[in-house]
Amino acid sequence: MSIWTELAGLDFTVKTVDAGGIATRSLQTGAGDEAVIFLHGTSGHLEAFARNLAAHAPYYECHAIDMLGHGYTGKPDYPYEIPRYVDHLVAYMDAVGLSKAHLVGESLGGWVAAYLATELPERVLSLQLLAAGGTVANPEVMERIKTSTRRAVTTDDIELTRSRMHLLMHDPANATEELVQVRHRIYHQPDFVANIDNLLSLQEMETRQRNLLRPDRLAKITVPTLVVWGQQNPFGDVPEARKMAADIPGARLELFEGCGHWPQHEQFARYNPLSLEFLQKVAANS
DSSP: OOHHHHHTTOOEEEEEEEETTEEEEEEEEOOSSSEEEEEOOTTOOGGGGTTTHHHHTTTSEEEEEOOTTSTTSOOOSSOOOHHHHHHHHHHHHHHTTOSOEEEEEETHHHHHHHHHHHHOGGGEEEEEEESOOOSOOOHHHHHHHHHHHHHHHHSOOHHHHHHHHHHHOSSGGGSOHHHHHHHHHHHTSHHHHHTHHHHTGGGSHHHHHHHOOOHHHHTTOOSOEEEEEETTOTTSOHHHHHHHHHHSTTOEEEEESSOOSOHHHHTHHHHHHHHHHHHHHHHHHO
């Protein structure tokens, strides 16, 4: 199964959108009265949602983007802290004419989505936080992310990229050769290599601390929220997920067995119906 077969039958476009002066790669598909924006994790790219777009496109206008400094999106030379990501996301929404949207964020994407929901709640219809980061600062996990990513980016050995992808999955088979090749090519763009310190800035303790989603911020989230977590998430244990859900008023928590850090990918057959059910309930209750 490849990215192309996942998208087969969909009318979609991959284009570059000017988001506040930052050239932003975007895959757009689907139709509907409401939009869903899919946001990937640290050093990721929009292909993280290849297994989810076809399920959502019949009902929603779907946007999967390469976030600030990631993938084939522009890479301005400054550290990427959460308010910068939020500003870029809002600029993207403005550029494509979305006054509000449902946000689906995996890892870093969930951190950004939740932060936006506390700063500009009128722009967010609902949140899905998939193995979302940003509530803790665990030095061991931060070092693992920083070291594995930097080695894969600065060394032209595809095995290092493959190892970085395997970190995300409970079953290494889900880190398909195609995904490895896509990420390896992204990692070895000259501007990506030059920008790696900015991209990894949130893995530095002082920087991370001032960007954390602390309980008082999570308590400000007023939109319907679904937290999805893999039982074998290598970057965060289940108690972290339980606390995140407990700190967000009314949040729903779903734990996936046999799943690592990409629940939307590894467990797509479970995740896609769950997401659609959640989104339909949001609409029914609005």
